[in-house]
Amino acid sequence: MDTLFGDQYDAKDEKSNLFADIILPVPIPKMFTYKVPRNLSEEIGIGYRVIVQFGKKKVLTGIIGKVHQKPPSNYEAKPIMDLLDSYATVNPIQIRFWAWMAEYYCCHIGEVMNAALPSGLKLSSESKIQLNPTFDADTCSYPLDDREEILLQALGQKEEMSYEDCESVLGLKSIHVIIKSLVIKEAILVFEQVKEKYSPKVEARVRLANAYAADKKLLEALFNEISVKPKQEEILLKYLQEVPVYKKPELNQKGIEKKVLTDAGLSTSSLKTLVKNGILEEYKLIVSRFEREEGSDEEISLSSEQNEALIQIKQEFEEKNTVLLHGITGSGKTELYITLIKEVLAGGSQVLLLLPEIALTTHMVGRLRKVFGSKMGVYHSKYSDNERVEVWNGVLSGKLSFVVGVRSSIFLPFDSLGMIIVDEEHESSFKQFDPAPRFQARDAAIMLSWLHQAKTLLGSATPSFESYYNARMKKYGYVALDKRFGEAQLPAYYLADMLVDKKKNLLKLDFTRMLREKIQEALNNQEQVLIFQNRRGYAPYISCEDCGWIPECEHCDVSLTYHQFGEEMRCHYCGFKEKVPNTCPACGSNKLSAVGLGTERIEESLALLFPEARIARMDLDTTRSKYGYQRLLEDFGSGNVDILVGTQMITKGLDFDKVTVVGIMDADRILYFPDFRAGERAFQQITQVAGRAGRRDKKGSVIIQTRKPDQAIFEQIISGDYKQFYIQEMGDRQRFYYPPFVKIIKITTRHKDFKTAEKAAKYLHNLMGEIPVKKILLGPEKGLIGKIKNQYIFESIAKLDRSSNAQAQFKHELQHILEELQAQKEFRTVRFVVDVDPY
Numbered sequence: 001m002d003t004l005f006g007d008q009y010d011a012k013d014e015k016s017n018l019f020a021d022i023i024l025p026v027p028i029p030k031m032f033t034y035k036v037p038r039n040l041s042e043e044i045g046i047g048y049r050v051i052v053q054f055g056k057k058k059v060l061t062g063i064i065g066k067v068h069q070k071p072p073s074n075y076e077a078k079p080i081m082d083l084l085d086s087y088a089t090v091n092p093i094q095i096r097f098w099a100w101m102a103e104y105y106c107c108h109i110g111e112v113m114n115a116a117l118p119s120g121l122k123l124s125s126e127s128k129i130q131l132n133p134t135f136d137a138d139t140c141s142y143p144l145d146d147r148e149e150i151l152l153q154a155l156g157q158k159e160e161m162s163y164e165d166c167e168s169v170l171g172l173k174s175i176h177v178i179i180k181s182l183v184i185k186e187a188i189l190v191f192e193q194v195k196e197k198y199s200p201k202v203e204a205r206v207r208l209a210n211a212y213a214a215d216k217k218l219l220e221a222l223f224n225e226i227s228v229k230p231k232q233e234e235i236l237l238k239y240l241q242e243v244p245v246y247k248k249p250e251l252n253q254k255g256i257e258k259k260v261l262t263d264a265g266l267s268t269s270s271l272k273t274l275v276k277n278g279i280l281e282e283y284k285l286i287v288s289r290f291e292r293e294e295g296s297d298e299e300i301s302l303s304s305e306q307n308e309a310l311i312q313i314k315q316e317f318e319e320k321n322t323v324l325l326h327g328i329t330g331s332g333k334t335e336l337y338i339t340l341i342k343e344v345l346a347g348g349s350q351v352l353l354l355l356p357e358i359a360l361t362t363h364m365v366g367r368l369r370k371v372f373g374s375k376m377g378v379y380h381s382k383y384s385d386n387e388r389v390e391v392w393n394g395v396l397s398g399k400l401s402f403v404v405g406v407r408s409s410i411f412l413p414f415d416s417l418g419m420i421i422v423d424e425e426h427e428s429s430f431k432q433f434d435p436a437p438r439f440q441a442r443d444a445a446i447m448l449s450w451l452h453q454a455k456t457l458l459g460s461a462t463p464s465f466e467s468y469y470n471a472r473m474k475k476y477g478y479v480a481l482d483k484r485f486g487e488a489q490l491p492a493y494y495l496a497d498m499l500v501d502k503k504k505n506l507l508k509l510d511f512t513r514m515l516r517e518k519i520q521e522a523l524n525n526q527e528q529v530l531i532f533q534n535r536r537g538y539a540p541y542i543s544c545e546d547c548g549w550i551p552e553c554e555h556c557d558v559s560l561t562y563h564q565f566g567e568e569m570r571c572h573y574c575g576f577k578e579k580v581p582n583t584c585p586a587c588g589s590n591k592l593s594a595v596g597l598g599t600e601r602i603e604e605s606l607a608l609l610f611p612e613a614r615i616a617r618m619d620l621d622t623t624r625s626k627y628g629y630q631r632l633l634e635d636f637g638s639g640n641v642d643i644l645v646g647t648q649m650i651t652k653g654l655d656f657d658k659v660t661v662v663g664i665m666d667a668d669r670i671l672y673f674p675d676f677r678a679g680e681r682a683f684q685q686i687t688q689v690a691g692r693a694g695r696r697d698k699k700g701s702v703i704i705q706t707r708k709p710d711q712a713i714f715e716q717i718i719s720g721d722y723k724q725f726y727i728q729e730m731g732d733r734q735r736f737y738y739p740p741f742v743k744i745i746k747i748t749t750r751h752k753d754f755k756t757a758e759k760a761a762k763y764l765h766n767l768m769g770e771i772p773v774k775k776i777l778l779g780p781e782k783g784l785i786g787k788i789k790n791q792y793i794f795e796s797i798a799k800l801d802r803s804s805n806a807q808a809q810f811k812h813e814l815q816h817i818l819e820e821l822q823a824q825k826e827f828r829t830v831r832f833v834v835d836v837d838p839y
C-alpha cells in the first residue's frame with residue numbers, strides 16, 4: 001500500500017482545508033487534529049477508522065471524533081494517512097458515551113477508546129518495509145553495497161522488517177535511497193492483513209422507499225395500482241412478509257438481501273423495475289461472516305407471580321427510566337428477562353443483557369440461545385479478539401440485535417438500544433479496576449440507556465445499597481418478586497458455632513459437626529454439596545482464638561487490616577493505626593493469631609474427612625483456561641463431582657437440581673473485611689450462595705460456620721429481611737459519611753522512590769484542599785499494600801456531596817492540578833491514578 005507514503009503523505013494540498021479531530025488509543029488529554037487529504041474529504045465522517053502517524057514512527061488507528069475547518073493553532077497538522085473502512089465503526093452516541101465516561105471517571109477519551117474497541121479494530125504498528133515484488137537482483141541497475149545485500153537477504157527471509165531494525169543495519173539515509181530506487185518499498189503490512197481478516201462481507205440489498213414505509217395509505221394505494229402487474233406484486237408481498245413495516249422509521253432502513261428475493265424464484269427484471277420506479281431502493285450492507293443456527297423457542301408461560309411482576313415493571317417504566325427488580329434466588333428472573341427482551345426486539349430496538357463475568361458460562365446463556373438463536377451475540381472476556389470483532393461487526397451490521405455480555409459489552413456499537421438489563425446488579429465485578437477507564441458498568445449502563453432514550457432494568461436478589469437507596473428515594477422504580485418458582489422453597493439455615501465445637505473437640509479440620517453431618521447425609525442420598533470460602537490472596541486479619549474478638553477501627557465501621565510489617569493494625573479509610581496487642585482486650589487470652597483458610601486447604605481436609613467423595617475445587621487457579629470454568633460446571637452438572645469447593649465463583653447463577661447442602665466455612669471472614677461495604681457484601685454473598693441450595697422439590701440446607709452466631713446480620717439473612725438489614729447499615733453509612741450518602745474519589749500516587757511519592761502525594765493533597773467545593777479529604781495515607789512492583793503507594797480520599805455540580809467542579813479542577821503536577825520536573829515520573837466511586 002504505497003499510497004500511504006506516496007504523494008498524499010507529503011503533499012501540501014492548499015485547496016483542501018478540512019481537518020479532523022482524531023481519538024487515539026493513548027492516554028493523552030485531547031483529540032489530535034489532522035489534515036484531511038482532499039481525496040478522502042468526501043468519504044470520511046465521524047466514527048470512521050483512520051490511520052495516522054503519531055510521534056515520529058508510531059502509526060495508530062484512530063477514530064474520527066469531529067470534522068471541521070479550523071487548523072490547530074500551536075502545531076502543524078499532519079495529514080491522515082489512510083481511511084480503513086467505507087463506513088463508521090463507531091456511532092455518534094458512542095462518541096458521546098466515551099466523552100461522558102472520560103469526564104465522569106477522570107480519564108482520557110483515548111483510554112476509553114482503548115477499552116472500547118477490540119484490539120483487532122485498532123492495531124497499531126511501526127512503519128515496516130518489505131522487498132518490492134518486482135525487484136530482481138540480477139537485472140537491478142542500482143549498485144548494491146554490502147550492507148544493502150545483508151538487508152535484502154534479511155528481508156527475503158522475513159518478508160517484512162521494522163523500520164528500526166532496518167535502520168540499525170543501514171542507517172536512515174540509505175533506507176531512503178533504496179526506497180527511492182524501488183528495491184524495497186514501505187508498507188504497513190499489519191493493516192493490510194487486518195483489513196483482509198476482519199473485513200466483513202458486503203451484501204446487496206433492497207428496501208422499501210421511505211415514503212411507502214412511512215405512510216400506510218400510500219402503501220395501500222401502491223398495491224391497488226400494482227395488482228395489474230402480478231410479478232411486481234409478488235415481490236412486494238414477499239418483501240413485506242420478510243420485513244414488516246415497523247413503527248420506528250429508522251428500522252425500515254434495514255431492508256432485505258436481494259438474494260432472498262431472487263432465490264425465491266421471483267423475477268429479476270420486475271425487481272429492477274420496482275427499483276427503477278423508486279418503490280424499492282438498492283443499498284449495500286456490511287455484514288459479519290458469522291452465522292449461527294437459529295433458535296428453537298420452547299414456549300414457557302410465566303407463573304402468576306412472574307406475570308404480576310412483569311406488569312409492574314412495565315408500569316414503572318412508564319414513569320421511570322430505571323427499575324430495580326428485587327427477586328429472590330430461584331424466583332425465575334431469567335424468564336422475566338426473556339419476555340421483556342422479546343417484546344423490545346419485536347418493537348425493533350436492540351437489547352443488552354449485562355452479566356457478571358462468570359455467569360456467562362452457565363446454563364442461562366444456553367437458555368437464551370435457544371430462545372434468541374442467531375440474533376443473539378455473546379461477548380465474553382475470555383473470547384479471542386477475532387470473536388470480539390465478530391460480535392462488534394454483528395451489532396454494527398444489525399445482524400445481532402441482542403447481546404449478552406460482560407461489562408465491556410457496553411461499548412458495542414448499538415445504535416437503537418431499547419433496554420439494558422443488568423442481572424446481579426450488586427456484583428462488584430461490574431467495576432473495572434485497572435486500567436482506566438475505571439468504570440462501573442451498571443452505572444455506565446444507566447447513562448448509556450439515557451443517551452439512547454432506553455430503559456434500564458436492574459435485577460438482583462440482594463440489591464446494592466446504591467440501587468436500593470435510589471429505589472427508596474423514588475428515583476428508580478421498584479418491583480419485588482419474593483416467591484421461588486414452582487414448588488421450590490427457600491433453604492433452611494443452620495448457624496454452626498465453631499468455638500463451641502472447638503471446646504467440645506468436635507471441630508475437625510475446621511469443619512463443625514453440623515456441617516460434617518449434613519455433608520454425609522447428602523452424600524448418602526447421592527445429592528451434591530457446595531462449600532464456600534472466599535479466600536483470595538493472603539491478607540490475614542487478627543482474631544482471638546478464644547472469644548472471636550476482631551479488632552475494629554475506633555473511627556470507622558470497618559475492621560483493621562493486619563500489616564505484618566511493623567506489627568500494626570491499620571484503618572484503610574481514616575488512617576487510624578494501632579500496634580497489635582499482646583493479649584485480647586476482650587477476654588485477656590494471649591491466643592491472638594492471624595487467621596487464614598483457603599480453598600486448597602479445605603479441599604484437602606474434605607478428602608480426609610470424606611475419603612469416598614469426589615471433590616473438585618473452583619477458584620481463579622482452576623479456571624484460568626478458556627473453558628476451565630465450563631468444564632468444571634459440566635462435571636458438576638453431570639454428577640461426576642459430589643462436593644465442589646469454591647470462592648465467590650460458585651455463588652453466581654448456578655442452577656443445579658441436586659445441590660441440597662451449602663456450607664459457608666467462615667462467615668466471620670466475610671463480615672470483618674476492612675471495607676465499609678463488608679456488611680453489605682456478606683449479606684449478598686451468603687444469600688447468593690445459599691440460594692444455590694434446594695432449587696427444585698427437595699428443600700436445601702445452608703450451614704453457616706461462625707464464631708459469633710448471635711450477630712444481627714445472620715438473623716436478617718435467615719429471615720430474608722433485607723430491608724431491616726439495609727436500614728441498620730445505612731445508619732452507619734450516614735454517620736461516617738460513606739456512599740450512597742457521599743461520593744468517593746480515590747487518588748493514588750505511585751513512585752519508585754518513597755520520598756518522591758510521599759512528597760507528590762502531600763503536594764497533591766494540599767492542592768486538592770484548595771478546591772472550593774464542600775468535601776472531606778482523608779490521607780494521604782500509605783496504601784493498604786504500601787509497595788507494589790517496587791512502586792510506593794499513597795492514597796487520598798475525597799468525599800463529596802452527591803450533587804453532580806460539586807463533583808464535576810472537583811473533577812475538573814483535579815484534572816488541572818494533575819496536569820500541573822505532572823508538568824513539574826520532579827513529579828514527571830510520578831503516576832497519579834484517579835478512581836471515581838472506588839470499590
Ligand code: ADP
Nearest residue numbers: 300301302303329330331332333334335485655
Ligand atoms: P433466578 O435467576 O431468579 O435465581 P432462575 O431464572 O434461574 O432464577 O429460575 C429458577 C429455576 O426456575 C430455573 O431452573 C428456571 O428454569 C425455572 N423457572 C423459572 N420460571 C419458570 C417458568 N415460568 N416456567 C418454567 N420454569 C421456570
Ligand code: ZN
Nearest residue numbers: 544547584587
Ligand atoms: Zn478474646
Ligand code: ZN
Nearest residue numbers: 553556571574
Ligand atoms: Zn478508620
